[in-house]
Amino acid sequence: MENKASISSLLLLLLIISGGQSEVILNIENQCSYTVWLAASPSSGDFNSEHAPGTLEIFSMPEPWTGSIWARTKCSNNESFYFSCETGDCGTGQVDCQGPMPRYPVTLLNLSINNKSEVSYEVSLNHGFNVPIRIRPDGGTLVDRSGSSCPVVDCIADLSNVCAPELVATNKNGSYVACNSPCDALRDARFCCTENFSGQACQPNQYSKKFKQLCGLAHTYPADNDPPTYSCGGANRAxxxxxxxxxxxxxxxxxxxxxxxxxxxxxxxxxxxxxxxxxxxxxxxxxxxxxxxxxxxxxxxxxxxxxxxxxxxxxxxxxxxxxxxxxxxxxxxxxxxxxxxxxxxxxxxxxxxxxxxxxxxxxxxxxxxxxxxxxxxxxxxxxxxxxxxxxxxxxxxxxxxxxxxxxxxxxxxxxxxxxxxxxxxxxxxxxxxxxxxxxxxxxxxxxxxxxxxxxxxxxxxxx
Structure with a gap:
């Protein structure tokens, strides 16, 4: 039985991060009522893509690694066996998706792992929302914050209730499937924090404020640092x-x-x-x-x-x-x-x-x-x-x-x-x-x- 460092994530994906002296592992539990298909960019190693409701996936992460993990939903093969998903699709035509970034909107689980098994983590709505996600470190303390335990971050609300009509993403039948970020939907510098709205000029907007009301622990616009992106070290070894x-x-x-x-x-x-x-x-x-x-x-x-x-x-x-x-x-x-x-x-x-x-x-x-x-x-x-x-x-x-x-x-x-x-x-x-x-x-x-x-x-x- 191996000692590995541990994070947990929940779709009302639960991700448990364990970290320690050896390596970082993710325990990903699908608590959604529907099947999801995991994806990562860049490749994070060998994991099973398809996750039925109530299933648990455990896999080790490479070190160092910086990238995003997300869940695809409502996926199927067409008559030519081309695999595609209504949300989070990566355009490869295959079930396995490790490399390409997704088609937005999608809830992103962003991680950065260094050679010391220290993990920086956030739940990001900067490219919209498709599934609820929670990240829970298994023990550990915040790097450079003496004695503080590593906190949970999440977005476990249903943002469809506050998704403005101009942000709604629909399927080919016109039904709601996800909620775009204002940057991706409206292509406006105010929402993308570009041009004259970069740096300190990047402020919360009417859309991000609605997201924040329901998902206060997620980052809801490009300059959002509340809460900060946490960095966790010394998590329990799984x-x-x-x-x-x-x-x-x-x-x-x-x-x-x-x-x-x-x-x-x-x-x-x-x-x-x-x-x-x-x-x-x-x-x-x-x-x-x-x-x-x-x-x-x-x-x-x-x-x-x-x-x-x-x-x-x-x-x-x-x-x-x-x-x-x-x-x-x-x-x-x-x-x-x-x-x-x-x-x-x-x-x-x-x-x-x-x-x-x-x-x-x-x-x-x-x-x-x-x-x-x-x-x-x-x-x-x-x-x-x-x-x-x-x-x-x-x-x-x-x-x-x-x-x-x-x-x-x-x-x-x-x-x-x-x-x-x-x-x-x-x-x-x-x-x-x-x-x-x-x-x-x-x-x-x-x-x-x-x-x-x-x-x-x-x-x-x-x-």
Missing amino acids: HLATITFTNNCPNTIWPGALTADGGAQLSENGFELASKAKKTLDVPSPWKGRFWARTQCSRDSSGKFTCATADCGSGQVTCNGNGAAPPASLVEFTIAADKGQDFFDLSLVDGFNLPLSVAPQGGSGATCTTSSCKANVNAVCPSELAVKGSDGNVIACKSACVAFNEPQYCCTGAFNKPETCPPTKYSKIFKDQCPQAYSYAYDDRTSTFSCTGGPNYDITFCP
């Missing part, structure tokens, strides 16, 4: 667990991820993984959730994405907050904060679809060791638990709880305690094949593993 996924199966699989307890979903919560391929994913701490792999996936004529096993029902490759439909082999994690005690396990409580293993990389503890389920439970699955594919072969094996939904198998009702819910003939089949995996709800003694010290983890399908 602890990330890097999860490496390896597909040793002979066929392509589609791993899925689900954050538990209503937490923000990881931005990459579903992806394709070809045979023998690897992929890494950074997980924040603390974090609780699960991973699994879907099999035999395809799209129908309407483009709907479905899988024969462990489908998450989203109709897409990404699962977007949906869990796996059982039966599914699961890897479950509780990642602790501050390199505390992590817990992890393999679970067949919802049944089995693929062999898998999880191996800590680093860390310590009596049970900080690999947990593996290498056997193909499908080969010994009783007919009453079997799920068969279109060719008649067994492709997954239900647990008895999933198959029969009876208290003695689900450990519910009168069977809701370890003393009253012993192993059954069905759970013993799973346990005989995979002794380290959970075979039923109270199978804790040999199935829970833990590590301290902030390790990373390798998950292998078909180990």
